[in-house]
Amino acid sequence: MEEVGSVTVADIPSHQQKVGEVLLEVEDLSVDFKTDAGVVKAVQSVSFTLHAGETLAIIGESGSGKSVTAQAIMGIVPSPPGVVNAHAIRFRGQNLADLTEKDRRKVRGQEIAMIFQDPLTSLNPVYSVGKQIGEMFRVHRGASRKEATEAAIELMEQVRIPEARLRVGDYPHQFSGGMRQRVMIAMALSLDPAVLIADEPTTALDVTVQAQIMELLGSLQEEHNMGLILITHDLGVVASVADTVQLMYAGGVVEKAGADDFYEAHAHPYAEGLMRSIPTLIGEDERLIPIEGAPPSLIRLPPGCPFNPRCPYVTDRCRTEKPLLRSIAGYAGLVACHNAEDVRSAKVGGGGGSGE
Amino acid sequence: MSDSGREGPESSAEEAYREEHRFVDEAVGSKMTAVLAGDFEVVEKEAGLFSDAWKQVRRRKLFWFSAVLIGIFTLMAIAPALFTLPSPATHDPRECSLRNPETGEFQDLLQPSSEHWFGTDIQGCDYYARVVHGARVSIIIGIGGTLLLSFIGLIAGGTSGFYGGWTDNVISRIVDVLYAFPFIIAAILFLNLVAAETGRNAWHVLLVIGVFGWPTLSRIFRGAVLQAKEKEYVEAARALGASNNRILFRHVFPNAIAPALVFAMIGVGGIIGAEAALSFLGVGLQLPAISWGLMIANSQDRIATDPFLIFFPGLFLSLTVLGFLLLGDVVRDALDPRNR
């Protein structure tokens, strides 16, 4: 943890296109799960900042720690077995760890809201959607049943659920996947939160619906000037909406950059591998190249760089010394790789441009 | 009738067991556990289910405790002499006399002593010898009844689940009928009829338990078969042109058997309790048979004066049931994929 502890928010290059108020600062967050098999290091010293109006995409495979990061910010990591350690998680300058559980709960849901991957299992099957949305007003605002229902209808209309008034009493299983996710969004946005964390919001949905949901999220974000943390493994989703990108591998951040920079010129071998393994519609006659190997066990991480067993650029140093996030010449992002320069040059060279 | 029915295997309590042990269900746990278990370890090996279970079971103290209990009482059923040997009193449970043949003193209803470890009953029989000999009937009926009801239940449930359609409909209706017709009432009515002509023995009781006891196991197995049928490997086998029988016995059956097996293990305890309950009610075994339920029934008027007459057979009975119950519990934990 201490090896990378030196990296703080100050080091992050500020290239946000829309710089608003700083909403969320995460400093040196680690999460462990104590299991029978050993300690699972799910998240290791993750730091980032989120501004109003900004969309931060946290990208990674399942098990890379991206969802656990979100849970840690929300303060809902199941404990036991989870143990959260952070230098600070600040919301509008207030360290959340210093709050009482009661005050923390006020932040949760009202200020920082979250939507989950599978809207079917994330909605309670035995309550009508209206009741579940309205519950936010009942609990946090002390609204009457009637007021809560009215508010729920209004929100359902806002997220463009047709015939909201008729459907407010329906149960989750009576909705389609996309409509359920709209319900989730309505619920998350009900108290006008400053930060919305969307954990794989489109993964469980049909491709056509995915675009609608992303569009909805985008326009709602703009409307409310929210900070949005978009957690996904889908680089395609990220490209169109993200301002900042943070790439995670095996619990740690391996690259962070402005979205445009990242797409143009990422510097980590893992990022490169990911890019090559996604199909592009506009792509030429390019073959998809999968990344060799599998993500490491988070209980027994390989020494040195966690990506070293799969890395085509691997050197002896990678097998012993863990790389820290650093900036490299000619790239606006930060990258945790000893050989980032080589990756960049190889890429530029391979791209048919000027070599060394 | 359910307090008694619940000692039998078909009561509503077992219905709950079905619910409680839906361990063939797909992993319904949280995303969280799914992430932890799925991504970090990636365990998926149905084939090794039983050998894995054995490895896990072996490590548990509770398993050895239940194995010892079951071992002791099974041995007692097979060779009661081994247990009566060290007793200073007579080893024959039927050698009873009101007076001691040597001293001429009355020896009925003696309290437990170094001579008669468990005392003597109203006819002057050595109670220790009787209680030890009571194990045989319990174990025979418990295991035999379970085998019989499992046999019927597996065939009914397997057919029902695998073939579906009208077969399933007919069998399911029969199961419904037997559910609505409380086990204990069924046993009472039918055993009562038997008694009228010939007098009852262990086989009658065993038969009635088997014939009326299968519906729960059948339901459990049907459900498990239905789920196993939907699995990809069954689809794959079907696509490869495997015959129905092959699919059933090679693919569906082995994967669906676990919950039925656990139920049967726990069921042995339930049936032993049921036999005792029927004998207690006077519709199970009859004198001169030696059965714990019968001993308790014959002593119930003496609960105030000679409680040991109820205590000893009650204790042996409870320990036997406990043994099978714990074994089932341990095995269930081991076979439950959620506990991996």
Add this chain to the structure above:
Amino acid sequence: MPDVVRYTARRLLLMIPTFIGATFLVFFAGFALPGDPIAALGGERSMSESTRQQLIERYHLDEPVWQQYFRYMGDVLQGDLGVSILRRREVSDIFKEVFPRTVKLAGLAIAIEIVMGLSAGVLAALKKDKFLDQLVLVSTTFAVAIPVFVLGFAAQNIFAIRLDIFPIGGIQDGAWSYVLPAFVLATLSLAYVARLTRTTLSESLNEDYVQTAKAKGLPQSRVVGRHALRNALIPVVTFIGLDLAGLLGGAIITETVFNIPGVGRTIVQAIGTRDHAIVVGLSIAAVIVYLVISLVIDLFYAVLDPRIRYE
């Protein structure tokens, strides 16, 4: 709601064959198996030729079994359960007399089950793998292992004879007489309720919607009570309902041990006196009670779990 109506109708239809099958079995076992049905009707008393004739006429014993059955069931549906010649009483009268006792016993037992079983289960689930949880697991295993009648005698010996808190049996002490039997009767189900609640609640605490509830910033009590427990209770309520249905048919063993003249005890006594009219009449009544209540449970289940209605 039309869905609810359709669901109810389907349940009712499914119940018809079950009802016929179960009552026929009772009838068949009671009256129609080999042996002298007249003697069976009259118990062990000798009877005059004229009584014999009357009985043949009344029960249409010269007709085929299935005809007798439908005739009998026709009477049953009009509230006539037959006549006990031995006791010279209508069986339905006897039922009216003994059923309230069974209701009292069953009701009290169910109340104990709900209060103690649910709380034990909830505590165990919230403290999973801690001491309290282990305690609940161990004690419920023992509770299930001890047969009801053994437990009944043990309770009598300790609480009635040694401590002299409760009457040893009978119903002379009014409501108080039912307390000890109810505890004994409840023990087994209580153990099941506790274990079932523990399992379902700890499962539902891991569900995604509980995660959502936490993310909504709801207080812990609401997350557990309104979201997790509400779902966890669906199978528990079903179990308790079916248990009640069974218990209302007469807790044969408990009633026998504690000498409570309810439905179960009356049936056992009637078997002793070979009074088949009572055995069959009360058994059929028990079956009907069971079916009606399980139907109610089924419908209630649909209320509890909205997914069921739209299967």
